[in-house]
Amino acid sequence: MKTLMPLFVILMLFFDIDYSQASSILPSCTLRRQFHLNGMHKSGDVILGGLFEVHYTSVFPELTFTSEPSEHICQGFDPPGFRHAMTMAFAIEEINKNPTLLPNVTLGYSLYDNCATLVIGFSAALSLASGQEEQFLPQEKCSGGPPVLGIVGDSFSTFSIATSDVIGLFRLPIVSYFATCSCLSDRRRFPSFFRTIPSDTFQVHAMIQILKRFGWMWAGLLVSDDDYGLHVAQSFQSELTQSGLGCLAYTEILPWGDNPSELRRIVEGMKKSTARVVIVFGHQINMIQLMEEVVKQNVTGLQWMASEAWASAAVLQTPRLMPYLGGTLGIAIRRGDILGLRDFLLSTQPGSSSNNQNTMLRKFWEHTFQCRFAPPPADWLEAGGALCSGEEDLESAQTEFLDVSNLRPEYNIYKAVYALAHALDDMLQCQPGRGPFSGHSCASLQKLEAWQLMYYLEKVNFTIPFGDQVSFDENGDALPIYDIMNWLWLPDGGVQVLNVGVVKKTASGGEELILNEEKIFWNFNNNQPPRSVCSETCNPGTRMARKKGQPVCCFDCVPCSEGKISNKTKDFWSSPHRDHCILKTTEFLSYQEPLGVCLTTASLLGTCICAAVLGIFTYHRSTPVVRANNSELSFLILVSLKLCFLCSLLFIGRPRLWTCQLRHAVFGISFVLCVSCILVKTMVVLAVFKASKPGGGAYLKWFGAVQQRGTVFALTCVQAAICTVWIVSASPMPHKNTQYHNDKIVYECVVGSTVGFAVLLGYIGLLAIISFLLAFLGRNLPDNFNEAKFITFSMLIFCAVWVAFVPAYINSPGKYADAVEVFAILASSFGLLMALFGPKCYVILLRPERNTKKAIMSRGT
Structure with a gap:
């Protein structure tokens, strides 16, 4: 109900219900106001509307309100604008002849001239939404759909904003071919707006990419005084600032209409500025007015960059302006070929002078052949004017209306018409019971609603004969693509506009700039791109x-x-x-420097000693000394110590991601494996002593071989879990540190998580302290060869080394922190190796007479 209220209000404004006719059973609606618009119409089963700029200015009547106000008078016939309208007519005729697209449905059209004036364009849009019939019965038409099912237009962003604000309330789809304002992508405000031309946001990105390509850091920006220009100015300044690629020397707003003083001020500022690049987001009329002042002041040596609104404007490509505009680079609408369009334009006929359906055609005919349809003004014939017969030879006329070599806006119009047609075709092919509307219903040709077409227009996806794909995103924008044009000034004074590249949005969402720089003409003496900077690059030093x-x-x-x-x-x-x-010199703990060589040698020496001890224990595994000291745990301790020695090598050499991640993980797991074996061994020694006392045999069942292996495995798994969580959550990684020295880069591994590193060391320390306490309790056991004494001494060395390590590590910069950690690893490993296995090897190798069961079991003296 809320959606229908605005339509009801507008209809009440435009129609009076006449109840005075007693002879009529039903009341009739009459137009409150008839707009006199230039139009062109054709009937059909479904009507599509169109809004085009056929005249480029209008004269406003003087409003005195002493009599009925006069209509606006459109002036300045624009043949390309009329070609735009005829392109829509051609597309509809082509669709009607297509047996596969909309079969058994005839499309018609109602095309209006907006005269480049908002009030006329808005009036035309309301006429398309409400109709122009002077009188009709409410029950016949007032309850039906709108006179048109979709509108192609408008050509200006400001006009499209105003039209969409109102027409969008009725969910009547509008597909623009020329309105680029980024504001129109706001789906909440413009729910029924679509366009086949990219938005200004993409055009701004394209401009900035060109600036980046040629290193133009200093540019001026000129924009038109409307929604198109003002939104672009805001977007361009924001994008340029964020990209950090350059600055704007000035930003000026080009006035509308005759304002010579303002134009003079703008051109004088351009002349004084050091910026050699001028970017203009304006319309043809803005540039025509601006260039008149540029010629007066003879401002040359500028590199112009044109927005799509004037990049291919033929009215500016004249020998008079080429000394100033030659070499212009422009972002142009994608060019396309429309086969058969020229033949259709040649078949254009104005029809009867009494046919009010084709006023736009007759205006074109009068402009082209400088004639008038009857009845002409009396002074027309006296001045030598001719009457139009409607049979003049159009092909022999000198008019750019027939020029189809550079179809750009026309190509967008062509795509817009086909988008509406494909959406309508999809809608009419709906199978009953499988439709998208309430109750899985479908739309019917007898009662079409514009909002139903909206559903299908959002999902349209097809390829036109030229090869381009047409679809709309969630904001109603088509896949953006622009041609890059260059104005070539020929030696004979002629002008040629070359396509030198393309900028488009890729399927992945990125932007791609393809530019053939060899083809670009630069309007400078050396035919090289200009240099445009505010300040030259600083010299060395x-x-x-x-x-x-x-x-x-x-x-x-x-x-x-x-x-x-x-x-x-x-x-x-x-x-x-x-x-x-x-x-800068790079610093890290290297294998080539003396410190690295010493630590590497110590690491390999420790590894070799471990291997030698392991060999001795393996060879003498049946002797009492080896068997009495739990040979399985002894072998496991030796293997873990070998890993401890080898892990120190990960701290030497250029830090890499894998070495940074492995060094602490291997170090932590190796030491926990070693210390957990020592802890279990200590517990076994105490359990054996307890078992030697009366009633103590129950202790040994808790310390069998399986329980020993399981305890070691469980304690090691805890450290492995700590390392895994640390690496996954905050992995250590290589880092270039420039804080220690100005002229050096210190490569180091940052730990990633200080908490993770602290937990890893803390867990090792916890196991070592428990081992130390248990061994200390058993230091006075009566055996001659007391293992608890050796474990106590080894754990004392181990704890002392790592307690000293923490402050030394914190206060050591760069590679010296790695050296301190390697030293702590080697010192603690050597301490464990010598304290645990030194006395045993001494007995095995040098005092074999003490390697007996009797000597081991006897009490010490």
Whole structure:
């Protein structure tokens, strides 16, 4: 009900219900106001509307309200604008002849001229929504759908905004071929707006990519004084600032109408500015007015960049303007070929002078052949004017109306008509009971609703004969693509507009710029792209100093401070004379330096000693000394110590991601494996002593071989889980540290998570302290060869090393922190190896007489 209220109000404004006719059984609706619009119409089963700029200006009547106001008078016939309207007529005729698209349905059209005036364009849009019939019965038509099912237009963003604000309330789809304002992508405000031309957002991105390609950091921006220009100015400034690619020397708004003083001021500012690049988001009429002033002041040497609104404007491509506009680079609407269009244009006939359905055709005919349809003004014939017969030879006329070599807006119109036709075709092919509407119903040709077409228009996806795909995104925007044009100034004074590239949005969502720079004509003496910067690049030995109150592109050059020659010195350092960059030296714990060699040698020596001890124990595995000390755990301790020695090698060499992740994980797991074996061994020693006392045999059943292996495995798995969580949540990684030295880069592994590193060390320390306490309790056992004493001494060394490690590690910078950690690993490993296995090897190798069961079991003296 809320949606229908605006339509009811507008209908009440436009129609009076006449109850005074007693002879009529039913009341009739009469138009409250008849708009006198230039139009062109054709009947059909379904009518599509169109809004086009056939005249490019209009004269407003003087409003005194002492009599009925006069209508606006359209002036300045625009043949390309009329060609736009005829392109829609051609597309509809082509669809009607297509046996596969909308079979058994005839499309008609109602096309209106907006005269480049908002009030006329808005009046035409309301006429399309409500109809222009002077009188009809309410029950026959007032309860039906709108006179048109969809509108192609409008040509201006401002007009499209105004029209869509109202027409969108009725969910009447509008497909624009020329309105680019990014504001129209707001689906909440413009729910029924679609377009076959990219939005200004993409056009701004394309412009910035071209600026980046040629290094133009300093440019001027001119925009039209309407929604199109103002939205572009805001978007362009925002994008340019965010990209950091350049600055705007000035931003000026081009006035509408005759305003010579304002234009003079703008051109004088352009002449004084150091910016050699001028970007113009304006319309043809803006550029025509601007160029008149540019010619007067003879402002040359500028590189113009044209928006799609005037990039292919033939009215500006004249020998008079080429000294100024030659070499212009423009973002142009995608060009397409429309086969058969020229033959259709040649068949254009104005029809009878009394036919009010084709006023737009007759206006074109009068403009082309400088004639008038009867009845002409009396002074027309006296001045030598001729009467139009309607049979004049159009092909012999000198008119750009027949020029179909550069179809750009026409190509978008063609796609817009086909989009509506395909949506209508999809809607009429709906199978009853499988439709998308209430109760799985379908739309019917007898009672079509515009909002039903909206559903199918949003999902339309087809390929036109030229090969381009047509579809709309969630905002009603088509897949964006632009041609890049270059205005070539020929030696004979002629003009040729070349396609030198394309910018488009890829399927992945990125933007792609393809530019053939060899084909570009530059309107400068050396035929090279101009240089446009506010301040030249600083010489070696100097740096940029921003000017207060000036854009960031404007700066002074001052001598560099020590160690810097530019604003990016992360990997480089200045030479002694500060005139060029030299690569900073890289520092890390290397295998080539003496410290690295010493630590590597110690690591390999420890590994070899472990292997030798393992060989000795294996060879003498049947002797009492080996058997009495739980040979299985002893072998496992030796293997884990070998891993401890080898893991220190991961701390030496250039840090890489895998070495940073592995070094602490391997270190932590290896030491936990070693210490957990020592802990279990300590518990077994205490259990054996307890079992030797009366009634203590029950202790041994808790310390069998299976329980020992299980305990070691469980304790090691806890450390493995800690390492896994640490690496997954905050993995250690290599890092270039420039904080320690200005002229050096210190490669180091940051731990990622200090908490993870602390938990890893804390768990090792916890197991070591428990082992130490248990061994200390058993230090006075009466055996001659007391294992608890050796474990107590080894754990004392181990804890002392790691307690000293923490403050040393924290206070050691760069590679020395790695060296401290390697030293702690080697020192603790050697301490465990010597304290646990030194006495045993001494007995096995040097005192074999003590390697007996009697000697081991006897009490010490």
